[in-house]
Amino acid sequence: MKAKSKGAKRRCAVAEDAFHQAQTPDGDDLLKCSRRKEKRNKESHKAMARPAKLPWSSKDRRLRRLESNERERQRMHKLNNAFQALREVIPHVRAENKLSKIETLTLAKNYIKSLTSTILRMSSGHLPALEEASSGSKPKPHGPFHQPCGEEESAEQLHKYAAQIRSSQQGS
C-alpha cells in the first residue's frame, strides 16, 4: 500500500512554497524553496539563457508556472482516474491488490486480445462490425478485429492473460 496522503501533503507543501514565493518580491531567488529547485536552478542556468523577448515579469512568470503546474496536476489526476476506471473493469483482480500502471495496461491489452479472439471464434470470423465495414462506406484500417487471429493465438492470449492474473494475485 502506497502512502495515499503523500500527494496531498506534497501539494500542500508546494502550494505553501508558491505562497511564500508570491509573498516575497525577490523573484529570482528560488534557492530557499527546496533542494530540488536549488539543484535544478544550478543545472538549468545554461539552458535558461532565455531570450529577452519574453514579455512577462518574473512575478508573472512565476504565476503562470503555478497555473501550469495546477493544470498539469489536474491532468494527471484525470489520467489516474482513467487508470482506476480501467482497473475496475479488468476482472478477477482483487481490489486490495492494486495493479501498477504498467500492469494495468498490459493486463488490459491481453484481456482485450483474449476477448477479441473469443468473439472472433464464436462468430466464425464474421463480425457484424466487420461486414458493415467491408460493405459500407468507410472501412476501418485499424483495430483488433483486423488482426488475423487463429485458434492458437486465441488460446495463447487467454493463457497469457490467465498467467498474468495468477502472478498478480501471487504477488500480493
Add this chain to the structure above:
DNA sequence: TAGGCCATCTGGTCCT
C-alpha cells in the same frame, strides 16, 4: 539499501 512505483515540477512542443 537498492529498486520499483509514484506524484510533482518543469520546459519544450503541439494544437486550437
Add this chain to the structure above:
DNA sequence: AGGACCAGATGGCCTA
C-alpha cells in the same frame, strides 16, 4: 496566445 500534452528530472514511500 494560451492550454494540452509530453518527457525528463527529482525525491518520497514502500518492499524484498
